[in-house]
Amino acid sequence: MNRFKEIDVNEVKDNFISLIGKDYALITVKNDDKINMMTASWGFFGVMWNKNAVSLVIRPSRYTYQFLKEGSEFTINFLQNGYDDVLKFCGTKSGRDYNKVKETGLTPIEICKNSVLFSESKLAFLCKKVYVQDMDKNLFCNKDFSKKMYPDGDVHTMFIAEIEKVYCLKD
């Protein structure tokens, strides 16, 4: 943990669109003794209800979805360079079938009772769930688009969470 320091969210120098869309996030959930993580490239960072917040969209078919529904906190990790294989693994394999911590060799660091960040992260956000909403296919303005995005259902659920803490590597 002493490799990391806590910073204010306003001190984050990275571009949030590039972080999520290009670097990819590792959404990390812990429920009692079990840790699972999945790769995500969709989501928003911003401000909501006067809180610094993040919005993620997770399909109900994901194992991570169950953890997110049950738990109250989770972390979003952005890994240092050189972990493309880890992001690929966590974005294509399910925690139902694999212990992803063991398979990837990432090193979890406990930051509070039910949340960890990874030693291999460059930036990590501790988030607390505020709002959960199943997205409705019928509310899309362009029906062709929603049909294309959701040919088989499994429509995303949106999780809005408050950013409680931000950790980055020490210089």
Ligand SMILES: Cc1cc2nc3c(=O)[nH]c(=O)nc-3n(C[C@H](O)[C@H](O)[C@H](O)COP(=O)(O)O)c2cc1C
């Ligand atoms: C680059 C990339 C981005 C992804 N983004 C998302 C996302 O934003 N939301 C989502 O539900 N799934 C997303 N996925 C798919 C999940 O990461 C994938 O289904 C994963 O295996 C789920 O793991 P789990 O079953 O252990 O939760 C993405 C996959 C990749 C490779």
